[in-house]
Amino acid sequence: MKPRLKVLWLQGVTCNGNTHSFLNYPHLSYVLETFEFLYHSLLPSTYTLEEISTCVHECDILIFEGAYDPRMERVGTSLETLVSYYGSHAKYVIAAGSCASFGGMFKHSDPEHITGLGFDEKEPKGPLASSPKLINLSGCPIHPEWMGYTLRMIADNKPIAVDELRRPKELYSYLAHHGCTRNEYFEWKVDSDHFGTKEGCLFYKQGCRGPMTHASCNKILWNDVSSKTRVGTPCFGCTEPDFPRINMFETKTNMSIPQDVPVGISKRSYLTMAGIAKSFHIPRLEKRLIDDDA
Amino acid sequence: MKNIPEKPATTKKEDRKTSIMQTALKLFSTEGFYTTTMPSIAKTLGMSVGNFYNYFASKDQLAKELMLYISTVLGDKLREINMTDVSVKEKVTMIVHMYFSIARERPELIEYFLRVFLSNREIFTKECTGMVCVSGFVTELMLFFDEGVQSGELKDQDFFSALGLFMGYLGGMVFLNGEEVLTKPLNEYETAIAENIYNALRKQ
Ligand code: SF4
Ligand code: SF4
Numbered sequence: 409m410k411p412r413l414k415v416l417w418l419q420g421v422t423c424n425g426n427t428h429s430f431l432n433y434p435h436l437s438y439v440l441e442t443f444e445f446l447y448h449s450l451l452p453s454t455y456t457l458e459e460i461s462t463c464v465h466e467c468d469i470l471i472f473e474g475a476y477d478p479r480m481e482r483v484g485t486s487l488e489t490l491v492s493y494y495g496s497h498a499k500y501v502i503a504a505g506s507c508a509s510f511g512g513m514f515k516h517s518d519p520e521h522i523t524g525l526g527f528d529e530k531e532p533k534g535p536l537a538s539s540p541k542l543i544n545l546s547g548c549p550i551h552p553e554w555m556g557y558t559l560r561m562i563a564d565n566k567p568i569a570v571d572e573l574r575r576p577k578e579l580y581s582y583l584a585h586h587g588c589t590r591n592e593y594f595e596w597k598v599d600s601d602h603f604g605t606k607e608g609c610l611f612y613k614q615g616c617r618g619p620m621t622h623a624s625c626n627k628i629l630w631n632d633v634s635s636k637t638r639v640g641t642p643c644f645g646c647t648e649p650d651f652p653r654i655n656m657f658e659t660k661t662n663m664s665i666p667q668d669v670p671v672g673i674s675k676r677s678y679l680t681m682a683g684i685a686k687s688f689h690i691p692r693l694e695k696r697l698i699d700d701d702a
Numbered sequence: 703m704k705n706i707p708e709k710p711a712t713t714k715k716e717d718r719k720t721s722i723m724q725t726a727l728k729l730f731s732t733e734g735f736y737t738t739t740m741p742s743i744a745k746t747l748g749m750s751v752g753n754f755y756n757y758f759a760s761k762d763q764l765a766k767e768l769m770l771y772i773s774t775v776l777g778d779k780l781r782e783i784n785m786t787d788v789s790v791k792e793k794v795t796m797i798v799h800m801y802f803s804i805a806r807e808r809p810e811l812i813e814y815f816l817r818v819f820l821s822n823r824e825i826f827t828k829e830c831t832g833m834v835c836v837s838g839f840v841t842e843l844m845l846f847f848d849e850g851v852q853s854g855e856l857k858d859q860d861f862f863s864a865l866g867l868f869m870g871y872l873g874g875m876v877f878l879n880g881e882e883v884l885t886k887p888l889n890e891y892e893t894a895i896a897e898n899i900y901n902a903l904r905k906q
Contacts, residue, residue, distance in 0.1 A: 665847065667852065679844050683832070684834055
């Protein structure tokens with residue numbers, strides 16, 4: 409039997425969201441068979457955090473969850489020392505979640521000192537800035553399958569192609585908009601006035617960032633069944649470096665014109681298409697999808 | 703898309719189409735939409751009625767294409783202004799100047815919009831609903847307003863309130879000018895009008 413790859417799951421400034429999300433991975437038994445956890449706050453581990461903080465062991469994969477504040481201590485050892493020691497020995501460093509990737513939510517408590525492992529929002533910064541070892545799995549939290557995919561690729565010794573923000577292309581080349589069940593409403597500019605409806609797109613009135621957000625949430629569904637936009641709440645753009653933005657349930661408009669338009673499409677082209685699409689009334693799209701009273 | 707040879711025949715047909723549209727525009731805006739007929743346009747152009755129908759299958763189609771054409775002409779001019787690197791205030795002045803210059807040099811374009819398109823909605827409801835025939839121009843106005851708000855110069859408000867204020871004012875002045883009510887030539891009002899529009903739209 410091949411020796412199991414050694415994984416260390418270390419936490420910085422975090423809410424534990426990624427840890428909890430990963431516990432929903434349906435193939436957790438595969439993970440435990442394939443990897444040895446030197447330390448994980450919830451899963452069976454070889455060492456205690458105290459033993460890890462002495463910096464004498466070595467891991468193959470460092471998974472770091474939470475924002476990076478070099479001054480923060482884990483059992484008396486600073487994150488600066490921990491990340492520098494384990495990061496330099498590991499073959500791969502996985503930033504789990506948007507805080508570890510870009511600073512995320514917790515960066516806002518101290519924007520001067522807190523960053524991601526290799527990025528401060530979208531600028532390279534932090535202990536693993538420009539490191540070829542770094543793999544960013546942004547998301548708030550990460551989708552368990554995204555971590556599962558990355559670990560499997562590493563275990564199978566397969567290359568992981570990444571984008572300019574070091575996110576696996578296989579997972580982050582898609583937009584959250586791709587595969588949303590509301591695409592036809594988006595095309596014809598029929599919007600929903602409320603959360604939770606089966607009908608309507610959430611782009612104009614509810615702040616949906618699906619068309620601007622690199623994430624495969626509507627391709628690799630959450631819990632294998634659904635996604636935010638499918639149930640009728642807007643995508644917050646949680647995988648992007650500018651997350652969290654303010655007023656996340658609102659679409660920023662200037663004189664009723666959306667400030668941001670789908671990625672890579674000029675505003676001129678978008679407005680032309682949208683204006684024309686909006687000119688037509690499509691009764692089927694304005695009706696309830698399932699009308700019990702009809 | 704590269705290396706596609708030019709198609710002279712099509713270009714020639716397009717040129718001919720444009721010259722037909724210019725004549726039709728003049729007739730529609732001076733004689734009125736209903737009194738101008740397809741045969742009367744053909745006659746003015748020295749064309750046979752049969753040949754004329756090769757270019758436009760019906761009067762309604764011609765009417766729609768004219769509106770698209772005007773919207774493109776105005777949209778292209780507005781686009782140039784939008785792409786100019788000056789303040790929003792200066793752009794307002796440039797738009798007013800552009801609109802009044804067209805009203806002076808090619809009055810049929812504005813007349814058609816005001817007297818045919820806006821006054822005979824029944825002709826346009828089917829094929830020119832909403833933004834379909836005016837999108838070239840309206841899109842550029844949207845981009846202008848969007849930039850104005852983003853730069854902090856203009857007040858954020860409903861798009862149509864701003865559109866009505868801007869275009870309604872300009873259209874109204876051209877209309878008054880056409881009715882020979884104004885005491886001065888149109889261009890002499892430009893500065894005051896641009897200032898009024900800017901003051902009404904700007905962030906207080
Ligand atoms: S709800 Fe969001 S993701 Fe879905 S179609 Fe509309 S904009 Fe796209
Ligand atoms: S739908 Fe948007 S906000 Fe929700 S998890 Fe996916 S990327 Fe994040």
